[in-house]
Amino acid sequence: MRADARRNYERLLAEAEESFRTRGIDASLEDIARNAGVGIGTLYRHFPTREALLEALLHDRFAALDELSAGLLDAESPRAALIEWLREFVKSSNRYQGLPASVVATLRNEQSRLYASCHAMREAGGRLLARAQQAGTVRADLEPDELLLLTASISWANEHGPDNVDRFITLLVEGINP
Structure with missing residues (x-):
C-alpha cells in the first residue's frame, strides 16, 4: 500500500473506532470519512x-x-x-x-x-x-x-x-x- 493510502486507511480505522464506540456500529460512514479527512469514495475503496x-x-x-x-x-x-x-x-x-x-x-x-x-x-x-x-x-x-x-x-x-x-x-x- 502506498504511504498516502496507508495513512488514509489508518485515519479511517481510528475514526471508525471512535465513532463506533460513541455512536454504535450504525454510525454514519459519511461522517467517519469526513472526520478522517477523506472522501466517502476513499472509505469504500478500503472498506467496501x-x-x-x-x-x-x-x-x-x-x-x-x-x-x-x-x-x-x-x-x-x-x-x-x-x-x-x-x-x-x-x-x-x-x-x-x-x-x-x-x-x-x-x-x-x-x-x-x-x-x-x-x-x-x-x-x-x-x-x-x-x-x-x-x-x-x-x-x-x-x-x-x-x-x-x-x-x-x-x-x-x-x-x-x-x-x-x-x-x-x-x-x-x-x-x-x-
Whole structure:
C-alpha cells in the first residue's frame, strides 16, 4: 500500500473506532470519512461495506480471544478457564453498541465478511467448553452455539443497563453446572 493510502486507511480505522464506540456500529460512514479527512469514495475503496470496516476493527480482538483460548487450554481448572474466556468475550462484544446483535446475526450468515472471524471465535470458546465438559464441570449437553448466544445475550443486556457482567456471568455459569 502506498504511504498516502496507508495513512488514509489508518485515519479511517481510528475514526471508525471512535465513532463506533460513541455512536454504535450504525454510525454514519459519511461522517467517519469526513472526520478522517477523506472522501466517502476513499472509505469504500478500503472498506467496501460496513462489515468490512467492522471486521478490520475487530480482527485483532478476535485474534486475541483465539490466542487467550489457546493459552487457557492448559489451565489447571477447565471451568475457570472457560469463565475467564467468557468474561473477555463479553468485554470484546461490548466494545461497540450494537455489536452483540451483529455477531449473533453474522454467525448465521456465511456470506458476511465477519462470518469467518466470528466462527473462529466460536471455535475458540468451543474448545474451552469441550475441555470443561470432559472434566465434568459443565453440562455435557451444552452446545458451543448455545454458549455463544447466552454470552452474547449478556453482552446485549450489559449494553442496555448497568454494568453487570460479573453477575450475569456468574448466573450463566451456575446455570450450566452439570
